[in-house]
Amino acid sequence: MARITIDLDAELVVEVMGLAGIGSPQDAVEAVVRDYIARGHRTETRTEFKDRNLREIDAKPQEPQG
Numbered sequence: 001m002a003r004i005t006i007d008l009d010a011e012l013v014v015e016v017m018g019l020a021g022i023g024s025p026q027d028a029v030e031a032v033v034r035d036y037i038a039r040g041h042r043t044e045t046r047t048e049f050k051d052r053n054l055r056e057i058d059a060k061p062q063e064p065q066g
Helices: 010-020 025-059
Strands: none
Touching: 010 025
């Protein structure tokens, strides 16, 4: 797996380490990135399900109104 190096504000990393209970700065940043990705996947799943239901409702023939 490829690796990259980035500069981060030390206070941010220390805060993540404290909140997550992780002792390694690298592990803390990886945990945040993995959580962000997982949250994005969950959001995609929820919105896809909702969109699919809305399409099914729109596809049904509408009864005349009025």
